[in-house]
Amino acid sequence: MAQQPRHQEWEPHSTLSSSKTSSQTDSSMASVHTVEEVTESKEEETMDFKLATLLSIFESTSEEVLLQALHSAEGNLEVAIPLILSRNQSSELSDSSALDQDLSKSQLGSSRGSASPGTDELFPRKRQKLVQPRLSAFLPADPLLSLPAYACTTSSLSQSLEDPYSISSDPALPSLNERLRWKESLDEPIASSSLANPKPRPLVLYRPEDVAQHCPCTLIFNVLDKDLAGRLLKVMLKDSETWSRNRWWLFERIVTSPHKTSYFAERENDMEEVSGWTYNGRKQDAPRRFLPEMNEAKEVIRKIVNDLRKTRDIHPYEVQGEWDCNVAAVNHYANSKESVGWHADKLTYLGPRPTIASLTLGATRLFRIRKVVPDAKHPDTAGQLISISLPHNSLCIMWPPMQEEWKHEVPPVPTVTPHSIRSVCNLQYILGSVKNSGTARINITYRLSREGFSPEETPVCRCGVAMVLRCVFKNKANYGRYFYMCYAAGSHEGKTCGEFHWVDMEEKLGLKKSSVPTTTDVLYASPTTPTSGPNQDLLESGCSIVEGVDGEDDVEAMIRGELA
Ligand SMILES: O=C(O)CCC(=O)C(=O)O
Ligand SMILES: [Fe+2]
DSSP: OOOOOOOOSSSSSSSSSSEEOOTOOOOTTTOOHHHHHHEEEEEEGSHHHHHHHHHOOOOTHHHHHHHHHHHHHTTTTTHHHHHHHHHSSSHHHTSSHHHHHHHHHHHHHHOOOBSSSHHHHHEEEEEEEOOOGGGGTOOOOOOOTTOOSSSOHEEEEEEEETTTGGGGGGTTTTOOHHHHHHHHHHHHHHHHSSSSSSOOOEEEEEHHHHHHHSEEEEEEESSSSHHHHHHHHHHHHHHTTBBBOOOETTTTTEEEOOOOOOOEEHHHHHHHHHHHHHEEHHHHHHHHEOOOOHHEHHHHHHHHHHHTTSSSOOTTTTTOOOOOOOOOEEEESSSSSSEEEOOOOOOTTTTOOOOEEEEEEEEEEEEEEESSOOOOOOGGTTOOOEEEEETTEEEEEEEHHHHHHEEEEEEOOOOOOOOTTTTTTTHHHTTTTSSOOOOOOOEEEEEETTTTGGGGSSSSSSTSSSSSSEEOOTTTTTTTTEEOOOOOTTTTTTTTOEEEHHHHHHHTTTSSOOOOOOOEEEOOOOOOOOOOOHHHHHHTTTGGOOOTTTTHHHHHHHHHHHHO
């Protein structure tokens, strides 16, 4: 079935909406439509929404497993849920790593061309006799559906209710009682499957101090002058009419991102640089030049980030000296169902340990993050879901090592409160020249396109496509090592040569005293060669993470399948 791709950092996350090529026939893909059909279909019906629902119920089950269950259940949630419960409850498979291992084995053993390799081993399509819980038991009538449980720490929740910054004063948000009621309704089914292995409680953070405490982010409210925020929102909304949805190949299908994206550069030479960028093996649309309001906002944001950097330890791999933001990836989410899936922003053109300043304009949305690297000091927080509410005119600065060690998403939610820009431009509004921005959210991620990481300096794989820079984060032996890998699958009908190169980052950044010219170290063998040694090591580590809703990880999974 269509994997839910996620995003190539600036790029898309796609929905499960996917279009099969005409030559493909997969009877199990009853729910697969052409992009056009999916776009027209009721949004609630999309696999994206269903996956989000499953994710909100089974927080600690891998997304790949959820996708496969959904596939086996032919998109029927009422069938998928008991399948997953059954898998999780079985003692052998309740360990998600064992489950993932099974999954990878089944993928390795499966033939290419199957839309969802190995699915049948994991979730036999033959319906099992299972206790089928009522779907309604899992679907809270809560506007913040994607918050799996309102496990704000009690203190942070109650504090947030008093805090002037807290968005809990937003009348559209559920009351504390509603939250607790919903949480109670979730407790029962979740507890029964997780008694033996208690999972960290999801957090919902509203206050900057809570955000600072729990993750490498800084949240700032009312970051821009109110008038500038309103003007910027207005021009970006207008400009977004010409932005497009990314499309790329994933598992033999073309997938489409469930939001519109565009790229901006500050200066002419940055424009040239950005026009050379490739994501998911595809050249991006020509970048645009920063609009005057983007420049105004950039100045404010650059100063804030640099002031804060003075109070932080700067890792040797980070940009030393002043941080600048000469490029921006922008996203337009038209309504509550538009989203971006789990991903980390790619390092290819940003270099290691980037700082990214993410500005929200318009409707409030949840920004959900989770740490993918186990924390030796706080093992109990591994995989913990943290949701941060991002209202209009808020800045979320993602500090290093956020892109190396965490993933983030903007999940679909049932509703968002329409944002009004009336107060800012009252007269124009009355005159009819300014519309209420409604449910739309604009996101501008200000970034530094880093010296030494330009398209010309990016290696090209055997497919002839720019490779992607990534960091190993799951394998102890190679933890923290950077590598380039083939990322051509997005443009090559799902096919990849699987090439990768280790990167000696110390050397690349000029941090080494020695001048031995060993920038990269080609390690990869032919895609059909059984892997061993360092390849295997890598494949078992950062390269082998399978997460069904992350485009980049899906490509890795595909690579693994090809190598078997
Ligand atoms: O919309 C957001 O807040 C996040 C966007 C994002 O993650 C990205 O553009 O890489
Ligand atoms: Fe991102």
